[in-house]
Amino acid sequence: MSVRAVLFDAGNTLLFLDYGRLAAGVTPVAGMRLTAAGLAAAAGPAAREVEGGAASERERAARYLDALFRLAGVARERLRDVAAALRRLHHERHLWSGVAPRTVEALRRLRAAGLRLGVVSNSDGGVEEALTAAGLRSSFDVVVDSASAGVEKPDPRIFRVALAALGVAPAEALYIGDIYDVDVAGARAAGLRAALVGPSGSHAPDDVTVAPSVAELIELLVRRGELSLDPVGTRDSSR
Ligand SMILES: [Mg+2]
Structure with missing residues (x-):
C-alpha cells in the first residue's frame, strides 16, 4: 500500500533551536563564549540524556536546555541565569523556530x-x-x-x-x-x-x-x- x-x-x-541567536543571547551570563557550533554539537547528547522518563513535557524541555548548555561547557552554577536569559529570548520569539x-x-x-x-x-x-x-x-x-x-x-x-x-x-x-x-x-x-x-x-x-x-x-x-x-x-x- x-x-x-x-x-x-x-x-x-x-524545528530546531536557533543556535546562533541562543549563543549570542546567553553568552553574557554563561561565564564563557558560546558558539552556534558548540551548541549544535551538544544537541544530540543532550537529547539522549533527557530521553524517556516520567517527567512532563515542560520539565523535559527545561532539562533539555539545562543539559544542552552544560554539555556545551557552561558551569552548573550558571545554569539558573542561563534559564532566565532563555525565558527572555523565548518571550521575544519562540526558541524553537x-x-x-x-x-x-x-x-x-x-x-x-x-x-x-x-x-x-x-x-x-x-x-x-x-x-x-x-x-x-x-x-x-x-x-x-x-x-x-x-x-x-x-x-x-x-x-x-x-x-x-x-x-x-x-x-x-x-x-x-x-x-x-x-x-x-x-x-x-x-x-x-x-x-x-x-x-x-x-x-x-x-x-x-x-x-x-x-x-x-x-x-x-x-x-x-x-x-x-x-x-x-x-x-x-x-x-
Ligand atoms: Mg524530536
Missing part, C-alpha cells in the same frame, strides 16, 4: 505529490505557535500537540488522533522523527511506517532508514522506493 500521508515530529526534526535548510522545499514537494501532511509532537501546548513562528504551519493539514491530545508519544493513540483527522489508515502513513524509542517505536506500535532524522537518531538500530535532515531523508526514501512523489492517482496500485 502506498504512502498517502506523512506525519512529522516537531523538535529536532522540523529554526528550520533546517531545504525543509520548506521538501514539504512543498510532498504536498505537490498530493500527500497529506501532519505534525504529531510531544509539546507543552505551544507547537502550533512554534510552527507559525517558523513559517511552517500552513504546510500541514493537522497539528497534534500532546498537551491538547492528553496522550503523548510513544503511546500509539496520539498518532491515531492525527490519522483520524486526515482520514488515512495507519498502513498508508509514514512518521518522521528524531528519537528511535519515542518516534519510531510509537509510530510502529500504531501501525505506521517510520524513518529517522539524525544526529540524535544516529545510534538507532539498523531496521530504520536514517538521514541527517528531513530533505535528505525524503530523497533517500524516494530513491529506495519507500516513498513515491508521483502525483496521487497516477501511481501503480500494486506498490
Whole structure:
C-alpha cells in the first residue's frame, strides 16, 4: 500500500533551536563564549540524556536546555541565569523556530505529490505557535500537540488522533522523527511506517532508514522506493 500521508515530529526534526541567536543571547551570563557550533554539537547528547522518563513535557524541555548548555561547557552554577536569559529570548520569539535548510522545499514537494501532511509532537501546548513562528504551519493539514491530545508519544493513540483527522489508515502513513524509542517505536506500535532524522537518531538500530535532515531523508526514501512523489492517482496500485 502506498504512502498517502506523512506525519512529522516537531523538535529536532522540523524545528530546531536557533543556535546562533541562543549563543549570542546567553553568552553574557554563561561565564564563557558560546558558539552556534558548540551548541549544535551538544544537541544530540543532550537529547539522549533527557530521553524517556516520567517527567512532563515542560520539565523535559527545561532539562533539555539545562543539559544542552552544560554539555556545551557552561558551569552548573550558571545554569539558573542561563534559564532566565532563555525565558527572555523565548518571550521575544519562540526558541524553537529554526528550520533546517531545504525543509520548506521538501514539504512543498510532498504536498505537490498530493500527500497529506501532519505534525504529531510531544509539546507543552505551544507547537502550533512554534510552527507559525517558523513559517511552517500552513504546510500541514493537522497539528497534534500532546498537551491538547492528553496522550503523548510513544503511546500509539496520539498518532491515531492525527490519522483520524486526515482520514488515512495507519498502513498508508509514514512518521518522521528524531528519537528511535519515542518516534519510531510509537509510530510502529500504531501501525505506521517510520524513518529517522539524525544526529540524535544516529545510534538507532539498523531496521530504520536514517538521514541527517528531513530533505535528505525524503530523497533517500524516494530513491529506495519507500516513498513515491508521483502525483496521487497516477501511481501503480500494486506498490
Ligand atoms: Mg524530536
